[in-house]
Amino acid sequence: xxxxxxxxxxxxxxxxxxxxxIILAEAAxxxxxxxxxxxSYGPEARGGASKAEVIISDDTIDYPKVEKADLxxxxxxxxxxxYIKTLKDDGILIIDxxxxxxxxxxxxxxxxxxxxxxxxxxxxxxxxxxxxxxxVIRAVTDVVTEEALENAVLKRVPKGTEELNKAALQEGxxxxxxxxxx
Amino acid sequence: xxxxxxxxxxGNEACVEGALAAGMKFYAGYPITPSTEIAxxxxxxxxxxxxxxxxxxxxxxGMAATIGGSLAGLKSMTATSGPGFSLKQENIGYAxxxxxxxxxxxxxxxxxxxxLPTAPSQGDIMQAKWGTHGDHPVIALSPTSVRETFDLxxxxxxxxxxxxxxxxxxxxxxxxxxxxxxxxxNLDEIxxxxxxxxxxxxxxxxxxxxxxxxxxxxxxxxxxxxHFHVTxxxxxxxxxxxxxxxxxxxxxxxxxDKIDNNVDDIVIFEEEFTEDAELLILAYGxxxxxxxxxxxxxxxxxxxxxxxxxLTIWPFPETRVKELTNNIKKILVPELNLGQYVQEVERVxxxxxxxxxxxxxxxxxITPDEILxxxxxxx
Numbered sequence: 275x276x277x278x279x280x281x282x283x284x285x286x287x288x289x290x291x292x293x294x295x296i297i298l299a300e301a302a303x304x305x306x307x308x309x310x311x312x313x314s315y316g317p318e319a320r321g322g323a324s325k326a327e328v329i330i331s332d333d334t335i336d337y338p339k340v341e342k343a344d345l346x347x348x349x350x351x352x353x354x355x356x357y358i359k360t361l362k363d364d365g366i367l368i369i370d371x372x373x374x375x376x377x378x379x380x381x382x383x384x385x386x387x388x389x390x391x392x393x394x395x396x397x398x399x400x401x402x403x404x405x406x407x408x409x410v411i412r413a414v415t416d417v418v419t420e421e422a423l424e425n426a427v428l429k430r431v432p433k434g435t436e437e438l439n440k441a442a443l444q445e446g447x448x449x450x451x452x453x454x455x456x
Numbered sequence: 457x458x459x460x461x462x463x464x465x466x467g468n469e470a471c472v473e474g475a476l477a478a479g480m481k482f483y484a485g486y487p488i489t490p491s492t493e494i495a496x497x498x499x500x501x502x503x504x505x506x507x508x509x510x511x512x513x514x515x516x517x518g519m520a521a522t523i524g525g526s527l528a529g530l531k532s533m534t535a536t537s538g539p540g541f542s543l544k545q546e547n548i549g550y551a552x553x554x555x556x557x558x559x560x561x562x563x564x565x566x567x568x569x570x571x572l573p574t575a576p577s578q579g580d581i582m583q584a585k586w587g588t589h590g591d592h593p594v595i596a597l598s599p600t601s602v603r604e605t606f607d608l609x610x611x612x613x614x615x616x617x618x619x620x621x622x623x624x625x626x627x628x629x630x631x632x633x634x635x636x637x638x639x640x641x642n643l644d645e646i647x648x649x650x651x652x653x654x655x656x657x658x659x660x661x662x663x664x665x666x667x668x669x670x671x672x673x674x675x676x677x678x679x680x681x682x683h684f685h686v687t688x689x690x691x692x693x694x695x696x697x698x699x700x701x702x703x704x705x706x707x708x709x710x711x712x713d714k715i716d717n718n719v720d721d722i723v724i725f726e727e728e729f730t731e732d733a734e735l736l737i738l739a740y741g742x743x744x745x746x747x748x749x750x751x752x753x754x755x756x757x758x759x760x761x762x763x764x765x766x767l768t769i770w771p772f773p774e775t776r777v778k779e780l781t782n783n784i785k786k787i788l789v790p791e792l793n794l795g796q797y798v799q800e801v802e803r804v805x806x807x808x809x810x811x812x813x814x815x816x817x818x819x820x821x822i823t824p825d826e827i828l829x830x831x832x833x834x835x
Binding site for chain 2: 296300303308309310311312313314315336337338339341
C-alpha cells in the first residue's frame, strides 16, 4: 500500500481553512512529496460550511477528493457533525475544545484542543486559528516536516505577520504535546 | 537537469499561465464562479506583459469584446461557466463564421440555470458541440490535471490561430479549483503558433480568400491598413454579405473542412491497459481521475479493464475508438451529467460494442468506488 494520508479541515467560511489546506499541501511539496488540495464551499462568502481537503502521497494521486479521512480537523459543531462519519475507524479527530463531543466511545483517536481560544487569547488574533491548527496537525501526524511547514506558512501569510504566524505554529506544537500527554 | 519551476497551482491559475505562454494579450469577460480566478489573474498579469484586461458589463459583451480584440490582432480569451456559456453562444457562432481565432474557457458547474454555482459538472459537453445555431466547426479540449490545463490552454490558442476558429476549453470545477503539483515548462520548450498574416500590404487583400489547396485565409489585423469587412451574414471573399447559394455553400463547407480535414492534428487522447481489456472506460475531465483510480483497483482484482482519456472532446476521437471495438466489446462512459458524451460513443461504435452510462448530477464528483461497482456489474 502506498503511503498516502488524506486530511480534511472543516469549519466555517472565513476561518482560513482553505488557506490552511494550501499551506499544508505546499509544505508537502517542499518535503518532495506529491500533494493535492481541493475544497468545497457554499455560494456565500462567509459563515457557510467550509472544508478543505489535502491528500499527501509518495506516489501519483488520481482521485483528488478525500473519501475516508485519516485525519479530521473540526473547528465548528456543524462541521464536526457533518464530517465525523467520513473519518476512518483508525483515524484521528482533532476537535476544538469548545465543541461538545457526542460519543467518546469510538475506535478513532480523539484530541480535544483549545485551538480557537489559544489563537485569540495567547497569540492575540483569532484569525491565526488555522495556523495553530496546522501546528497541531504536524505535531500529531508528522505528515510534513517542521521546516517545510514553517517555510510554507511564511510564503503565504501577509508581510508583517511572520512573527505572529510563527508564534501560532509554536502554540500548535505545544497544544499537541499537552493533549497527547493527557 | 532542469530549472523548471515546481509549484502548487490551481487549474484555473494554470489556464492563465498557459494562455500567457501562448501569447494571450487580451482578456474580456464577466466573472462567474467557478471560473473567477481566471479573470482575476488575467487582470493582474496582462498589464504586466503589455496586454489589456476588460471587465465587461455582461457575458455577451465579454464574448463580443474577445472577438474584437482578436480582430485587432491580439490573441484573446474569455472565461465563463454554464449560465455565461449559454449567453455567449450566439457570438461563438459569429466567431466561427467570421473565422476569428479566440479561446473560450468554460469551467463547468452544475446546471441547468444558476444550478449549484460551486459544484462540478460536465453538463455542457453537448452544448459545446451544438450550443450555437447552424452547422459550425467545433474544437473543444478538456484537461484532467493542472499540468494538462496549462498544456491544453497553449494548444487551444495554437489551434485557434492555425485554423482561424474559436476553440472551447472545457474545464470542470474539479480541475479548475483543484491545486496540485505542476512543473511549469520553460518558455523555450513551448511551441507557439501565430496566425498567418497577408504577405503583402496592398489593395489585393481579401480577408476570406484562400490560396489554391488551402483552407485558412491569411488574417490581417484591423488598423494595419487593409480593407476588411466582417459580418455574421454569409459573405464573399471581401467579407461583404452575400445571398448567393453557391457562395454560402462554399463558405460553410470550407470552414467545416478546416476541422474535418485536420482531425489527426486536432484530436489528442491517451490510453492505458487497453491491450487485453474486455471493458473500456472512456472518460474525460475531472471524472477521468476517478476512472483511473477505479481501473487500477479493478486491475488489482484481476478484472480486464482498459482506460481511454479523451483530451480532445470535439471532434470526437472516432477512428481510434472504432478501432478499439475490434477487440473490446464493452464501453463504459462515466460523466457528470445524465449521459451526454455516451450518446456520441453509441453513435460511433454503432452495434460493435455494448455501451454503458454512469451519470451523476448531485453536484459531487463520481467516486472511484461508484465506477468500480459499475465495472463489476457490467463485466
